[in-house]
Amino acid sequence: MEYDVFIIGSGVAGRYVAKTCAQAGLTVAIADNREYGGTCANRGCDPKKIVMGPTEVYDLADNLEGKGVAKLPKLSWKKNQKFKKRFTDKVPPGIENKLKDLGVTLYHQSPKFLDKNTLLVEGKTIKAKKIVIATGQIPRSLDLDGAKFLRTSDDFLKLKKMPKSMIFIGAGYVGLEFAHMATRYGCKVTVVDRGERALDAFDADLASELVRVSEEMGIKFIFNSEIKNIEKLSENYRVNYKQGNNNEKIKARLIFNTAGRVPAIDALNLDKGEVTFSEKGVTVNKYLQNTSNEDVYACGDVSSHSVPLTPLSGIEAKVVSENIISGNKEEIDVPLVPSAVFTIPNLAMVGLSEAEAKKRYKNVIVKHEFPSKWYNVKRSNEKAYGYKIIINKRTNEIIGAHILGPHASETINLFTLAINLKLTTEAVKKMIFIYPSWSNDVKRMLY
Ligand SMILES: Cc1cc2nc3c(=O)[nH]c(=O)nc-3n(C[C@H](O)[C@H](O)[C@H](O)COP(=O)(O)OP(=O)(O)OC[C@H]3O[C@@H](n4cnc5c(N)ncnc54)[C@H](O)[C@@H]3O)c2cc1C
Numbered sequence: 305m306e307y308d309v310f311i312i313g314s315g316v317a318g319r320y321v322a323k324t325c326a327q328a329g330l331t332v333a334i335a336d337n338r339e340y341g342g343t344c345a346n347r348g349c350d351p352k353k354i355v356m357g358p359t360e361v362y363d364l365a366d367n368l369e370g371k372g373v374a375k376l377p378k379l380s381w382k383k384n385q386k387f388k389k390r391f392t393d394k395v396p397p398g399i400e401n402k403l404k405d406l407g408v409t410l411y412h413q414s415p416k417f418l419d420k421n422t423l424l425v426e427g428k429t430i431k432a433k434k435i436v437i438a439t440g441q442i443p444r445s446l447d448l449d450g451a452k453f454l455r456t457s458d459d460f461l462k463l464k465k466m467p468k469s470m471i472f473i474g475a476g477y478v479g480l481e482f483a484h485m486a487t488r489y490g491c492k493v494t495v496v497d498r499g500e501r502a503l504d505a506f507d508a509d510l511a512s513e514l515v516r517v518s519e520e521m522g523i524k525f526i527f528n529s530e531i532k533n534i535e536k537l538s539e540n541y542r543v544n545y546k547q548g549n550n551n552e553k554i555k556a557r558l559i560f561n562t563a564g565r566v567p568a569i570d571a572l573n574l575d576k577g578e579v580t581f582s583e584k585g586v587t588v589n590k591y592l593q594n595t596s597n598e599d600v601y602a603c604g605d606v607s608s609h610s611v612p613l614t615p616l617s618g619i620e621a622k623v624v625s626e627n628i629i630s631g632n633k634e635e636i637d638v639p640l641v642p643s644a645v646f647t648i649p650n651l652a653m654v655g656l657s658e659a660e661a662k663k664r665y666k667n668v669i670v671k672h673e674f675p676s677k678w679y680n681v682k683r684s685n686e687k688a689y690g691y692k693i694i695i696n697k698r699t700n701e702i703i704g705a706h707i708l709g710p711h712a713s714e715t716i717n718l719f720t721l722a723i724n725l726k727l728t729t730e731a732v733k734k735m736i737f738i739y740p741s742w743s744n745d746v747k748r749m750l751y
């Protein structure tokens with residue numbers, strides 16, 4: 305059997321390549337060893353936001369309890385799961401049918417490289433002129449006694465009921481978002497991290513304020529701790545850890561591994577395909593082509609070039625498709641990538657951090673405040689609101705923005721526009737935004 309293109313992985317990256325190559329008249333096959341549709345649609349961004357929905361309502365009500373809200377809403381995990389399934393159940397068949405309609409051949413197993421252009425899948429030996437690796441990332445395995453007792457974010461999103469207590473190992477994106485969801489669904493949550501702070505990709509001052517409000521909500525944080533092992537007790541699991549010279553322990557009904565994600569490449573026999581890789585993923589050049597096997601491309605979270613976020617996976621897939629269809633014509637040009645942790649309040653950022661800006665530019669203005677007296681904060685009785693805006697003093701251009709607060713995942717997009725368009729603070733301040741709106745605060749952040 306022979307194809308022009310064989311794609312491994314049907315997430316946002318892989319299925320885009322399959323679709324565009326098939327539409328361009330190439331013979332295409334794709335394989336996935338799990339349900340079709342990948343992380344974002346089945347067990348990541350999309351279902352997560354559905355599970356979060358009721359917690360957003362809860363938080364709004366909680367802020368205004370006694371100020372017009374007489375009674376806090378009661379959240380139903382079970383009913384929300386039913387609602388979520390209305391979306392996720394449709395994903396795999398919907399994607400499979402769309403690909404089949406385009407004439408793409410579908411496989412449901414992990415292929416293994418036999419040589420540079422040959423794969424073995426479902427017992428068939430398959431030749432392909434081009435092979436695209438788009439297998440994404442999987443949770444990092446923790447080398448611990450009792451690691452088999454750890455759950456992942458996939459398991460969280462499918463829980464039949466919310467347990468009484470949980471521990472998250474890892475205070476990153478997944479750990480914090482899921483800790484916030486679980487707490488508002490009534491679970492007692494502890495987050496343990498080996499580092500000294502949460503969310504080290506984000507501004508330290510704003511992340512520390514987020515930890516403060518999270519603690520007020522009842523989440524317990526344990527930093528600088530080295531996990532020793534996990535034990536199964538009768539009803540609970542116990543995490544034994546070391547903090548400084550002290551041996552400590554905590555227990556909960558469920559323990560989740562949220563200690564980061566690594567490229568999903570182990571099953572592919574990359575050595576046989578002469579495909580180079582590192583801990584960052586499949587090594588690619590500016591055409592997203594493997595640096596050793598020129599007939600192999602990689603895109604999405606698994607590529608060494610990637611920031612593991614959905615929009616960038618889509619952009620990489622576009623580059624790979626065009627390079628396969630028209631020869632290597634398109635180089636990857638990573639745009640400005642905004643990012644948000646969907647805790648409530650959100651923590652969002654785009655552009656340079658304070659430290660990066662100070663390293664790159666001679667004179668930098670930092671506008672940083674936790675403005676508890678602004679009208680929006682007071683009318684909604686918000687628990688936390690803060691910002692740090694970084695400006696190049698010479699040009700007055702905005703070069704970085706960091707916001708903690710309601711809808712920060714939305715307002716940060718205004719800063720993405722401003723930075724991309726090289727807008728000065730004066731240019732933004734001259735514009736009229738809707739009043740009263742959270743976006744209107746953006747102008748005030750620049751004074
Ligand atoms: C809990 C969670 C929440 C997230 N929330 C956000 C968010 O809010 N916003 C955001 O931008 N990003 C978010 N992300 C990241 C986002 O999901 C990824 O960046 C995106 O899904 C990557 O797309 P991809 O196509 O590269 O990989 P994936 O979507 O992971 O697809 C890879 C596919 O390859 C398959 N595969 C793996 N190994 C093999 C193999 N050996 N053989 C065959 N198939 C294989 C997998 O089954 C999967 O279907 C989140 C991630 C997680 C885990």
Ligand SMILES: NC(=O)c1ccc[n+]([C@@H]2O[C@H](COP(=O)([O-])OP(=O)(O)OC[C@H]3O[C@@H](n4cnc5c(N)ncnc54)[C@H](O)[C@@H]3O)[C@@H](O)[C@H]2O)c1
Nearest residue numbers: 474475476477478479497498499562563564565612644645
């Ligand atoms: N909202 C979003 O856009 C979103 C949401 C979820 C995930 N993601 C993507 O997925 C990626 C992975 O997210 P993540 O939360 O899994 O990883 P992460 O890298 O954000 O956080 C991992 C955390 O685990 C800690 N850790 C690592 N090993 C540990 C150990 N042995 N013991 C204790 N702590 C340990 C690290 O110190 C770190 O704080 C992110 O980088 C992001 O790109 C994005």
